[in-house]
Structures are given as structure tokens and as C-alpha cells.
Amino acid sequence: MATRIRPSSKRCAVIGGSGFLGRHLVEKLLEKGYTVTVFDIRQSYELPGVAFHVGDLCDKQALLTALQDVSLVFHCASPAPASDDRALFQKVNVDGTRIVIQACQERGVQKLVLTSSASVVFEGTDIKDGKEELPYAKKPIDYYTETKIQQEKLVLEACDKDKGFLTVAIRPHGIFGPQDPQLVPILVDTARRGKMKFIIGDGSNLVDFTFVENVVHGHILAAEHLKPDSPLCGKAYHITNDEPVRFWDFMSQVLVGLGYDAPRYHLPYQLVYGIALLLWLVALLLRPLVRIKPTFTPMRVALAGTHHYYSCARAKEDMGYRPPVSLKEGITRTVESYPHLRKGV
Numbered sequence: 314m315a316t317r318i319r320p321s322s323k324r325c326a327v328i329g330g331s332g333f334l335g336r337h338l339v340e341k342l343l344e345k346g347y348t349v350t351v352f353d354i355r356q357s358y359e360l361p362g363v364a365f366h367v368g369d370l371c372d373k374q375a376l377l378t379a380l381q382d383v384s385l386v387f388h389c390a391s392p393a394p395a396s397d398d399r400a401l402f403q404k405v406n407v408d409g410t411r412i413v414i415q416a417c418q419e420r421g422v423q424k425l426v427l428t429s430s431a432s433v434v435f436e437g438t439d440i441k442d443g444k445e446e447l448p449y450a451k452k453p454i455d456y457y458t459e460t461k462i463q464q465e466k467l468v469l470e471a472c473d474k475d476k477g478f479l480t481v482a483i484r485p486h487g488i489f490g491p492q493d494p495q496l497v498p499i500l501v502d503t504a505r506r507g508k509m510k511f512i513i514g515d516g517s518n519l520v521d522f523t524f525v526e527n528v529v530h531g532h533i534l535a536a537e538h539l540k541p542d543s544p545l546c547g548k549a550y551h552i553t554n555d556e557p558v559r560f561w562d563f564m565s566q567v568l569v570g571l572g573y574d575a576p577r578y579h580l581p582y583q584l585v586y587g588i589a590l591l592l593w594l595v596a597l598l599l600r601p602l603v604r605i606k607p608t609f610t611p612m613r614v615a616l617a618g619t620h621h622y623y624s625c626a627r628a629k630e631d632m633g634y635r636p637p638v639s640l641k642e643g644i645t646r647t648v649e650s651y652p653h654l655r656k657g658v
């Protein structure tokens with residue numbers, strides 16, 4: 314009987330490697346001596362040593378081509394949460410992830426590391442030092458989160474030591490850093506439109522914001538510790554900066570660092586949430602006629618006005634995780650990376 318030659322454990326693929334997190338992951342993997350293939354619907358940069366495959370992860374044939382001789386796959390592709398497109402989230406995050414799993418299995422991939430989200434347990438109410446044992450949200454705050462839950466379940470349930478296919482999910486929260494297309498740009502846009510004057514609630518709510526390089530570190534540690542006899546198989550791990558911060562202090566530090574005023578005036582949480590809900594309903598009803606994108610969505614208001622920070626004790630215990638970059642340094646490096654978003658530029 315012919316023996317199957319297993320590809321080198323340093324040959325990996327990053328699905329979603331053209332994105333914010335994906336690109337940082339690719340750069341670190343190269344630095345660590347991995348051979349990297351990127352699979353994405355777009356190619357956003359070029360890097361020596363990286364093979365790009367432009368394709369949709371819902372296309373199994375395209376994936377099979379890209380995953381040839383790959384032993385480790387990172388899956389960090391997703392439609393942007395702001396798209397709020399239910400059918401697209403279902404197609405890519407759920408049906409597409411099923412196809413990713415099948416393609417990995419057919420290609421003899423040994424390890425699959427999924428980028429999930431800590432929000433899979435968030436229902437819009439306070440979470441303090443949340444552990445991975447918390448149940449999945451019964452009422453997820455949006456379609457994006459609803460499909461991230463299904464996606465995580467699919468990947469973790471696919472873990473099969475007997476077949477030599479090991480899976481793990483990383484749950485980051487509030488990723489920020491250079492090249493992020495979301496957090497800082499949306500914040501600055503909101504400030505430029507004069508809407509960042511207000512603090513929703515009393516401003517004391519603690520949350521996690523996680524520097525992108527720490528999230529990358531968590532992914533690579535997970536991949537390297539994922540072995541048949543390790544506790545990681547089929548489990549989810551919170552990866553945070555391990556420094557919960559007041560939501561409004563974080564926002565203020567970024568805004569002030571870029572030359573804008575910090576928010577000052579307090580608004581009652583329930584009032585703002587109610588208005589956001591109303592606006593969301595109006596936008597939904599008008600969708601066939603006109604596409605409105607409110608700044609203060611119920612999800613953003615919930616994220617801005619509640620506690621949501623998570624324990625990463627399990628990652629510390631099982632894979633020796635410690636965040637390499639402090640929140641202070643992360644904020645400084647992030648602010649420096651957006652000279653074009655400074656006030657007056």
C-alpha cells in the first residue's frame with residue numbers, strides 16, 4: 314500500500330489573508346519561516362514568498378487547488394460585520410465554512426485554526442471576565458454574530474483525532490492596529506461628522522480591545538500547540554490584551570492622539586439604544602427603496618455602553634499565551650499609523 318507523504322508542518326494557507334488580521338498573520342508566519350499561501354476573493358498586497366490564490370471560499374474546486382500540499386490552514390475570512398447582509402453571512406460564514414472543512418479533509422490538511430469572535434457569547438448585556446464555558450448567545454446581537462456561532466460549532470465539531478484532522482477556534486475581541494479598516498476609520502468619520510461628543514451611559518464600562526499582533530500571536534501559538542494529545546483539540550480560546558479598559562477611555566485616547574476632542578457629554582444608555590433600534594427598524598423597512606446606514610446601530614450602542622471583557626486564562630494555561638504588546642504601546646503604534654486621519658489633514 315502506498316504511504317501518503319504528509320506535507321511539511323510549515324506549509325500553511327491563510328484563507329482571508331488579504332484582510333486586516335490576515336495580512337498581519339501572513340507577515341508573522343513568513344518571519345517565523347512558514348511557507349504561506351493566501352486564499353482570498355481579492356489580492357490587496359504583494360509579498361515575496363507568498364503565493365496568492367484569488368477565489369471564493371464557497372468554490373470547493375478553487376480551494377482544493379490552493380490547499381495542495383498544505384498541512385495547516387488558518388481561516389480568517391468573513392464578510393465585514395458592517396455589511397449587515399444576512400444571506401451573505403450565511404453563504405460565506407456557514408455554508409462556506411462547511412466547504413472549507415471538506416476541502417481541508419480531502420486535501421489531508423492536519424490542522425484548521427478558525428478565527429471566531431468573543432461576541433459569540435455576547436447578547437448585548439454585561440459580560441465581566443467571561444470564560445469560554447459561557448453558553449453561545451441565544452439571541453445574538455446581529456446576523457454576523459449569529460453566523461459566527463454556527464461557524465465556530467461546525468469547525469469545533471469537525472475535530473477528529475482518529476482521522477488526524479485537528480481543529481481549534483480563536484475568539485479575539487475588538488481587534489485594533491495599523492491597517493484596520495474598521496475601528497479607527499469609523500471612529501474618525503464619526504468624529505468628523507461631529508457625532509463623537511457624547512458618552513453613552515456613565516462611561517465606566519470595561520471592555521477588551523486587542524492589539525492585532527497579540528491576536529496573531531494567539532493564532533500561531535494555537536497552531537503550534539494543536540496536537541492529538543493536547544487539550545486544544547476542538548476547543549475555543551479567548552485571546553485578548555488581558556487589560557480591560559473603559560470603552561470611552563480607549564476611544565478618547567485614540568481620538569486625542571489623532572487631534573480630535575474626547576467625548577464629554579453623557580447620554581442615558583436606554584434612550585440611545587431605543588433610538589438606535591428605531592433607526593435600524595426604519596432602515597430595514599426602507600431598504601427596498603433606499604439604503605440607509607445609521608452610525609449608531611443597536612450593536613454599536615450595546616458595545617459602547619456595556620461591560621464586555623473576557624478571561625484568557627485558558628489560553629495562558631494550555632498554550633502559554635501572554636500578550637506581547639501592551640495596550641499603551643498598541644494605541645501609540647496605531648495612532649502613528651494613521652497620519653492621513655489626523656484632524657485637519
Ligand SMILES: NC(=O)c1ccc[n+]([C@@H]2O[C@H](COP(=O)([O-])OP(=O)(O)OC[C@H]3O[C@@H](n4cnc5c(N)ncnc54)[C@H](O)[C@@H]3O)[C@@H](O)[C@H]2O)c1
Pocket residue numbers: 328329330331332333334335352353354355368369370371388389390391392393405409428429430431461484485486487488489494495
Ligand atoms: N476586526 C475585529 O475586531 C474582529 C474581532 C473578532 C473577530 N474577528 C474575525 O476576524 C476575522 C478577520 O477579520 P478582519 O477584521 O481582518 O476582516 P477583513 O474584512 O479585513 O478581512 C476578511 C477577509 O476575508 C475575505 N473574504 C470575505 N469573503 C470571502 C470569501 N467568500 N472567500 C474568500 N475570502 C473572503 C475578504 O476579502 C477579506 O480580505 C473574521 O473572521 C472576523 O469575524 C474580527
Ligand SMILES: CC(C)CCC[C@@H](C)[C@H]1CC[C@H]2C3=C(CC[C@]12C)[C@@]1(C)CC[C@H](O)[C@@](C)(C(=O)O)[C@@H]1CC3
Pocket residue numbers: 394430431432485486487488495496499500503608609613614616617
Ligand atoms: C459610533 C460608536 C459609538 C463608536 C464607534 C466605534 C466603533 C466603530 C467600534 C467600537 C467597538 C468596535 C467593535 C467592532 C466594530 C467596530 C466597533 C463597533 C466589532 C463589532 C467588529 C467585529 C468583531 O467580531 C467584534 C464583534 C468583536 O468581537 O471583536 C467587534 C466588537 C468591537
